[in-house]
Amino acid sequence: MELGFTPEEIAFRQEVRSFLRAALPEVYRRKLSEGRRLSKDELAHWTRILHAQGWAVPHWPVEWGGTGWDPVRQMIFRDEIQQFPAPETLSFGTSMVGPVVYTFGSRAQKARFLPRIARLDDWWCQGFSEPGAGSDLAALKTRAVRDGDHFVINGQKAWTTLAQHANWIFVLARTDSTAKKQQGISFLLVDMASPGVTVRPVETIDGGFEINEVFFDDVRVPADNLVGAENKGWDYAKFLLGNERNGQARVGLSKARARRIRELASASLNGAAPRLADPAFRRRLAGLEVEIKALEMTQLRVIAAERGEGQRQGEGKPNPASSILKIRGSELQQATTELLMDLIGPAALVRHADEGPDGYDFARGGASTYFNLRKLSIYGGSNEIQRTIIAKAILGL
Amino acid sequence: MELGFTPEEIAFRQEVRSFLRAALPEVYRRKLSEGRRLSKDELAHWTRILHAQGWAVPHWPVEWGGTGWDPVRQMIFRDEIQQFPAPETLSFGTSMVGPVVYTFGSRAQKARFLPRIARLDDWWCQGFSEPGAGSDLAALKTRAVRDGDHFVINGQKAWTTLAQHANWIFVLARTDSTAKKQQGISFLLVDMASPGVTVRPVETIDGGFEINEVFFDDVRVPADNLVGAENKGWDYAKFLLGNERNGQARVGLSKARARRIRELASASLNGAAPRLADPAFRRRLAGLEVEIKALEMTQLRVIAAERGEGQRQGEGKPNPASSILKIRGSELQQATTELLMDLIGPAALVRHADEGPDGYDFARGGASTYFNLRKLSIYGGSNEIQRTIIAKAILGL
Amino acid sequence: MNFDLSEEQQLLKDSVARTFAKSYDFEARARILASPAGWSRAAWMQMAELGLLGLPFAPEDGGFGGGPVETMIVMEAIGRALVVEPYLSTAVLAAAVLRHGGSPALRARLVPQVADGCLILAFAHGEPQARWELSDVATSAERVEGGYLLCGRKSVVVGGDVADMLIVSGRMSGPPRHPTGLGLFLVNGSAPGVTIKAYATQDGRRAADIRLDSVFVADVDVVGDPAGALPVIARAVDEAIAAICAEAVGAMDEAVAMTVEYLKTRQQFGVAIGTFQALQHRAADMFVALEQARSMALFAVMSVAEKNPQTRAIAMSAAKIQIARSARFIGEQAIQLHGGIGMTMEYKVGHLFKRLVMIDKEFGDLDHHLDRLAAGTSLLEEA
């Protein structure tokens, strides 16, 4: 046992932190602290700064721009980004479709798409969920019919995050309707400029627009844009979702938010007594910090085990323990936003749109982030699904 | 709407309280406060005091010793008994087998058993659960085979509360093994002095002996002791369990315990600072009192509705809303014992058997009652079963 | 002890429910929210016609003599339909201030206008530093010839921009948080020195921050004792708490009903998701939380007319605590069980959730009331 980080790992953390201090525009940091979203251009700007540093896609193969860091360093990097807080790269590209392409894609697909993903030249979105298929993803109805060297797609995707910014979408579509549910699905890369693609933004309960409906109306996609084998898309989707789950703990975000709560609670907001003077509030915050620390330790254990696995057997498969990270990670992000909202008091009523009044800057990202992050326990495999995974895959029930 | 009690009801409450002050030996009250159990003789003594007052079986038909009180008065009476705290009569007799006998029993059974139940001349226990059949009560295996004017019982009952004191047991036994699960069960009254009845007390985690295994080895029971019709026992059991659930809120006990907590927390236990000086403790107690008050109000609503029903349609059937009373009632009894244990601090470690040291009288009924009352969410239809009842019978899921 | 509605109460309940069902369904509400004003005067006048706006006032003042039960009936319906018009601030909160603090002359002047819908009121009391502490008023009220001069800031005044007239609290004497020295003053929203910064709230209502720069209030516009208003304020806020508890019950009831219906109809893995036991039990827990909240809302109604302010305050805190707990649980689970559709503004359940969360932020949140309750005597104290 070697509990704690090595001196090299600690130095690496400092290196990342120094880079962020030097390279990240302060306005981006403040926006993220306040629960606001960067604009498309701002995120592209930041991605290029990272790219210039060689850190845009650390977890990718070195050949395609990866850093060769081991899982612990990757975790440290993610943690520092999140807790700074600095913007994370667009996960639909770097963590979802990217790994699918470099693992299952053709040589031509790799050369064409990966460099553009790494620089955010292309903005990708995820065409998985459908109105009738939420947690039961394999029940999807969108069809892709072969027509010469094209597929013709018809159907509708739902809850498509940031599709309004995207120029590419990766789509699960049914290519064999006679096969069983999970079979007969293919994984297609679709240029959103193709005729027949329509995007309709949907307002969410935080008052923002981040999800969309995407409609496909006789959309023609070159067969070259099929990833891997036809009718094998479900395998690639499972691979993708497994990667996704691993990244969902996002402990750094919860740490950053807990720190922001402590900072705000130490101050006199609008002349009121600091909330930290209330022992009940202090206890609530302290109790939450314990849960965050526990999750951080659990994440370290999962990652250390993965590194061990990796050394022994090459690339690891998704660890069912990552369901713990998903459940607790989402719950703690939700709990921190709830505490932040409660800290704000009556000012939580104020809606921060364009017309928001002065004097409530501390309240930004209070209620809205609380509302927004209710999604975390729903998407990426709802927490109910994760509990079933633990019960079956780990406990054998 | 007539919110609040009528002046007559308030006067009635005072009357009950005055009676308890005058009639209940102080040593009984103190024992109950401290989570201890009365001896068999003590409970018999108290039951006879109540009987002399005409209040031993208030809810029974007047013909058999009932008072004719409406459901609200019955509730007030129970509440006063519980919160005093005064001993409740032995429920296996007065609330379980008694109502079954006066509702479904023969004239001879009524005349023979009811007066003895009311005076606790007979100590009854409940032979329902079996080792293999817990929440799935109808899976019971104990058999009763007709042999002339007798039934011959073979099998085993489990978790039989206070069977070690009992001289009678009411038994569910399978009389038709060809019928479907719920059919083919009969309801039999068995003298425990019959040859072939064996009782084995089982120690529970609170260190007490209140449950038993009861074995039946060719026990001969006169056919006169069959209640109602052969193979119809399941109906009588459901009737009994419905009555049981209604009585499980036991708000008065939680009120009494919350009051004891406040009293102990106001004092300096063994020289320590009063716990009530700790704002976190005060908040926890206050929060618990809210939940108790809410349950008390819910119980009033259920009872008021039952009275309304009763006026319109005669005797009411068990209200599925009584599942709320069971769930919250057991949870709050458990929560109050947990708070009491936490209040006690390190002294909770002390086991109060014969050898317990001096100076910890305040700690009596702390940990032991906490351990003992874990049973409440298990028996009488586990809280999981109650949630299913709510989901199906009330919400229609 | 009887929780059944009287015939008149049942009539009131039915007519309110019928009206909202007809003219305030989800689509109608969406249109109101999308309108420039963000609220509907037509809906307001309809409430006036139904007699709802004059409900809590005494007949001799021009009202209909409704009591806490009648207010509960209306507020529950408002909660269910998510009515955004300022009923609570005008017809409950400001109305209570007038009833308990206003002179007969003042009531004679104002109540008929409120009742017929022409006069919308708001209670401008909260200040930036006060959180929910009722005595924490820094706005000053200075005695001048023929009246008073008010200086200060009021924040998150619900309905503050919609109102024609504000009831403003101001301090004649003493430091902030001192129990005496407070007065209540009627201020026209367009009076000189009044600056109103209006905005939308998270749950689709209107609110305002209000600046008072030497605003003159004539003697005739003082509500009650200009240095002893705290008891009136506390009583009015307690009545508002009882009312908002009923509103929350209406919203929770609707959220539970929508969720159960969704569980029955939504198919996943080839079956209705309501067949999954984990979801069934969650729905059962929601139902339990709803019934506990309903019980405590009734307890608030029972206790709101209580003469002893201490006893009344304890009861209101207890009710608000239960409401806060149940509302948070029911709201969050309603979204969770709906999944993605619950996250959108195109579906009612998300709006119910938002309102339920925001109700916790009005008149004191869970922690505030736990503190208030923990500081007092036991809720279970027996007479």
Added chain:
Amino acid sequence: MNFDLSEEQQLLKDSVARTFAKSYDFEARARILASPAGWSRAAWMQMAELGLLGLPFAPEDGGFGGGPVETMIVMEAIGRALVVEPYLSTAVLAAAVLRHGGSPALRARLVPQVADGCLILAFAHGEPQARWELSDVATSAERVEGGYLLCGRKSVVVGGDVADMLIVSGRMSGPPRHPTGLGLFLVNGSAPGVTIKAYATQDGRRAADIRLDSVFVADVDVVGDPAGALPVIARAVDEAIAAICAEAVGAMDEAVAMTVEYLKTRQQFGVAIGTFQALQHRAADMFVALEQARSMALFAVMSVAEKNPQTRAIAMSAAKIQIARSARFIGEQAIQLHGGIGMTMEYKVGHLFKRLVMIDKEFGDLDHHLDRLAAGTSLLEEA
């Protein structure tokens, strides 16, 4: 960063597990509990033979030089097997006092005896009024010719009647709760003036209340600075917290495993109850709680050698908080999911539950540590 055990550690783990599996199964333990003494000297000598009793001491003192990880390994096994012998009080708590407070001469005198099982120690520190406040010592230590006189009462001293020798804290100066003025004194359990009132604890251990009436302690039996022992006490208790967290993880792990096994085998309504989704999800939540507890027990082990007492105390409180939460949840759910069988003393899970509940009552409960943590700096403070 590597959580794998070294070869030696794995060997230790295996041998301890093997030993307890063979000679400390549930039936063997039941016999020990039923014996007149309530504990087993044979089991104790077996632990000595395995080298467990000398484990934490330095080799130069006659120990085996084990560190926090080795103690964790032993304590986890003790938790799993529900060992009732006073390992924690002797080989963790008292051992830490000796290691950090005792002179080389004292260690040379005592450690070999402890290691070979002949000397059982207990730490007599807690007092009736102290709850878990370490500085709250009223027992007086008065300087006399050639030594000290102790007067006072110690309460709920775990292992206090089993011990051959007690390490007693006493106050030389200052009021109770003053951070200086405390000393530690070795007292023979049978010394004149010592009265031991022994009893069983809820979880089948032995404990004692101890009265000290002018008990003479010679200078040679003073442990460290007779007026500056609080830092040693705090450090020893922090080590005990790390150890008891590991014990709790062992007990939780066993409780979860038994519950999962029970869900797989127990039939109701014609199927294994582990097929019911609500119970599956409950089991999943138990597993999550277990893993969170395991993580924080490791965090405690990582932090227990931390030099800064403030940082160390924060880490120990954080670990104990997580353990308290997980243990209460897992314990209660283990009983709930077992149903009736879990309520009896004839089945192991009930004993695990009782131990888990009682672990919360040693070295500070959830509330105590939440207060301690909330009073300090943030747990998430970065270096």
